[in-house]
Amino acid sequence: MVAFVHPGRHRVAVxxxxxxxxxEAGIVHRLFGQARDAGGRLLYEVVTCALEPGEVRTDTDFTLNVTRxxxxxxEAQTVILPAADEDYGERPHDPxxxxxxxxxxxxxxxxxxxxICTGAFVLAAAGMLDGCRVTTHWKSAACFRAMYPHIDLDPDVLYTDNGRVLTAAGVASGIDLSLHMIRTDHGSAVANEVARSTVVPPHRDGGQAQYIRRPVPGPERPATARARAWALANLHLQPGLKEMAEQESMSVRTFTRRFCEEMGLSPxxxxxxxxxxxARQxxxxxxxxxxxxxxxxxxxTAAxxxxxxxxxxxxxxSAYRRTFRGTASGSPPPDA
Structure with a gap:
């Protein structure tokens, strides 16, 4: 993990x-634009630019007036490419x-x-994803593989982080990736506060599945909610699969299946x-x-x-604490 922390406000260009x-552009502005240090100072400056200043067509019934x-x-420390509706064509290897x-x-x-989403096609065409593990929207995975067979595509995850190059699968995972970058830069306290202000989950791991075929139950309580709450309250007891299944009065096999259906990953x-x-907190x-x-x-054990x-x-x-305790408190981390 690479922390990109710079003197003054970190500029994010969309x-x-x-x-x-x-x-997707709004996600970036909303999340990075809310991040503040312990003294209340804004940590990022988010700017939008276009290939040419002026009116930019969107996939909706309104346009954007982009002046830069x-x-x-x-001039940016971070550059983000949201999706566009014409990111890839029918012919592989179009320049x-x-x-x-x-x-x-x-x-x-x-x-x-x-x-974010099919913005990965642009980075791939520019040669910026060579040697990286990447993702894009699961519906576009087959087309991406046909166009860029040499790139390591994982269509089953929310986002990937290769240090300097990151990719997110779609709209919601653009939120996850933005929070991940804020957390990488400034620690969990800052990212969690942004998440609370935006009323979104503070953290979904990038390796979580993009698409869960059986949705979480609606009005009724999710089948594994009690087990998850119990595990969070008892992490120090090193909760195991058998103990979690017992919280829901299920067999281990049934519990594992229901958990994967609800959460998109194994218990x-x-x-x-x-x-x-x-531990990070x-x-x-x-x-x-x-x-x-x-x-x-x-x-x-510490080991x-x-x-x-x-x-x-x-x-x-120890290195994590030195870096992120300093960042979250508003002081630069060692060797920043």
Missing amino acids: LARHGLLPI GPEVLG IDPALAEALAFVRPEARVAS GKWVSQQRLDR LLEESDLSVDLVADRSGFG SLRLHMHAELGVTP
Whole structure:
């Protein structure tokens, strides 16, 4: 995981193209535009640009008046490409539009670049996804594979993070990816506050499934809600599959099936995510020793916590605390 933290306000540029899905551009402005440090200072400046300043057609019955041109991309630390309704054609290997290629040439080599939904087609055409694990909307996966067979596409996840290059599957996962980038930059406290203000879940792991064929039950209580609440309250006890199934009076087999149907991932994967989230929260917001953080988040030992954090985040607990305690409090992290 790479934290992109810069002096002053971090500039996020959104590239609006004809056929824009306006909700995806709005997500970026809404989420990044609300992020503040402990002193209430805005952490990001979000700007919108187009290939040419002027009216940009959307996929709705209104247009956007965009006053900035593509040179704005060269001034941004993060560049985000929402989807447009003409991101890919019927013929594989169509060359990228020259005006679009010229615009992307403004992007600085060190900038972070992200796509939402079929915006991934643009990054792929520009050669920016080579060597990356990426995602796009599941309905577009077959077309993407036909056009870019050399790129590692995973159509079953919400988003991917390759460090400098990130991709999100669709509208809702654009929210998840934006919160993930804010959390990477400034820690869970800042991202969670943005999520609360926007009334969205604070965290969905990128590896969660895009599409769950059987929806979560509506008015009635979800079948595994009691087990999940119990597990969250007892992470320090290292809850297992058998104990969770007992909370719902189900067999392990039935519980596992119902859990996957509701959550889009296995109970074990879900518990691992919750443990890691709890450990990150404690490292950011408390002065507990690493041993106590490991105990209270269900990892048992500091060695186990270090192993899991390094595998998932690429950092040790101590390094994570030094970085994100400083960022969340408004002070720059070491070596930022």
